[in-house]
Amino acid sequence: MKTYPLVGVGVGPEHGGMFLRSQKRWKNGKQHRYFSVVENRRVAGTGRKPSKVVQRTVLYLGEINDSQQAVWRKTLEVFDESSRQTHQLSLFPADRPVPPDALNAIQVKLSQMQLCRPRAYGDGWLGCWLWQHLELDRFWQRRFEDSRGEVPWEKVLQLLTIHRLIDPGSEFRLHRQWFDRSAMDELLGVDFQAASKDRLYRCLDRLLSHKDDLFRHLRQRWQDLFAAEFDVLLYDLTSTYFEGLCRQNPKAKHGYNRDGRSECRQVVIALVVTPQGFPLAYEVLAGNTVDNTTLGDFLAKIEQRYGKARRVWVMDRGVPTEATLAEMRQAGTDYLVGTPRSLLSRLEQSLAELPWQEARQDLRVKLLPKDGEVYVLAQSQARRAKEKAMRRRRLRKLWDGLKRLRAHCRSRDRLLERIAVLKHEAGHAARLVEIHVPAAGQPVNLQTFRYGLKVDAYRAARRREGAYLLRATLPPDEPQRLWEHYMVLVEVEAAFKCLKSDLAIRPVYHQLEHRVEAHIFVAFLGYCLMVTLKNLLRPHAPGLTARAVLEKLATIHMVNVRLPTTDGRWLTMPRYTQPQAEHKMILNLLGLSLPAQPPPRITAGQIHLVEPARKAADV
Secondary structure, three states, X not given: OEEEEOXXXXXXXXXXXXXXXXXXXXXOOEEEEEEEEEEEEEEOOOOOOOOEEEEEEEEEEEEOOOHHHHHHOOXXXXXXXXXXXXXXXXXXXXXXXXXXXXXXXXXXXXXXXXXXXXXXXXXXXXXXXXXXXXXXXXXXXXXXXXXXXXXXXXXXXXXXXXXXXXXXXXXXHHHHHHHHHEOHHHXXXXXXXXXXXXXXXXXXXXXXXXXXXXXXHHHHHHHXXXXXXXXXXXXXXXXXXXXXXXXXXXXXXXXXXOXXXXXXXXXXXXXXXXXXXXXXXXXXXXXXXXXXHOHHHHHHHHHHHHOOOOOEEEEOXXXXXXXXXHHHHHHOOEEEEEOOXXXXXXXXXXXXXXOOEEEEOOEEEEEEEEOOEEEEEEEEHHHHHHHHHHHHHHHHHHHHHHHHHHHHOOOHHHHHHHHHHHHHHHHHHHHHEEEEOOOOOOOOXXXXXXXXXXXXXXXXXXXXXXXXEEEEOOOOOOHHHHHHHHHOOHHHHHHHHHHHHHOOOOOEOOOOHHHHHHHHHHHHHHHHHHHHHHHXXXXXXXXXXXXXXXXXXXXXXXXXXXXXXXXXXXXXXXEEOOOOHHHHHHHHHHOOOOOOOOOOEEEOOOOOOOOOHHHHHHO
């Protein structure tokens, strides 16, 4: 075994102690020499055993020919960047003579090998695999087949989507930083031209007309892959805000901002997903759109796009109006929607006369048919314990804060400010405490500043802990199923959280309306890849998130192994690092294996083919 020290950039977090190692093996009665890049790592000792240094294989380079083994000589497909052609070459180390009968042979200086341009590979490769698994490559190739461009538009869109999936940022950031830090050039077979600013923005301008076709395609693909069902649909709205005035965008308006940025203009996004998180449709609405005015148009849009079918719409209480619910009942459209606590107060007496039914071990319900609907009062023991703990914690914090103010605060203005802060932090628990503050001009003392528990309100809150009042047009035969349908509304919240946090859909820096909608469109493409990965993991490792998988595979890097040749050129071999045990576990869960290493390429001049010596002698 022989080792050579390396020149250039190291791989991974520990750059020291890296070598090129050659190893000879006998195979079928013949000797072969293989090369690997290895890294020295010190392992701590145990007990009386001292620490020791072990070698970890970072890159496997394969076989390089020896002169005495000309009979089974190995050739490589090498791309010549000067002639833009591929040739079959035989590689020989510079410390061994080239056999006289070797065709197309080049000698490489192993002792001067360099490792250059380390970049993330595994996460981009998985993103590309998900893109192909959903057959988005074929879908977009058909849509862009008449569009001209030196780089296929489908690959530019794939680049935009995977950037949004892995390390979301602006198109300018993709152009300036991310493309060079990723292995997308090797994965897509493109050069830096694919990440030029002009091409990225022009790609955005070509997307919106294909939105309806895309969701039809994805619906069918998810049905084929996961047997996804679309008979229960979850509907909700969120918003995303702009940096800038966006005066050229008619949808950019001030409205109810869910992100706490009321000073910014925004747009509202309405989304329909399945209980598994698969998005079926979305719309971008004006920023001042009121939630309860959107449902009617969305019902018609879904029916027009996917046909009239027996579907159940699950919504939060602020989405539908009474008029919309009446129209849904008249049209025979089933729904399940939450109700405000005020309605629970009005129906409390009627519900009190009904017996509890055990839907399951920790869930009991009361059913009240009324005016063509069924009101379902559900009380979950787990939810009750959670709400009790939350209320007690907030109430204790409020009570302790008031106690400190009563002991130390003597300024009325300061007292009012601190009480306002305490009430805000306590939330609904603040309604259970009655606070008397000094009137203007009065001193702050034990007589003018008093507080106490509202006993009746506290008892009412205790009775309603863990209780939800739902209304539905569904038959009450399976109350547990009604409760489960409503609880899956968290999938919409998870989708919005993924779009806003993992895919960074906010803030929006684009100013033109079609660019804003294209930005949201690309984010939804990224979410489609994310939710597909999530459902692929669910049967095998439900606790493993899609984001964790992408972050773990990102530690599989690609480096350029550069070998100088004896004739003054450079042989570049792009190689991804060897997967470790945690990577292999994830790949096994998904039933995947990494692809073959990319082909080498040679630069700085044309390839001069080495003719056999005996042919030269014949001449």
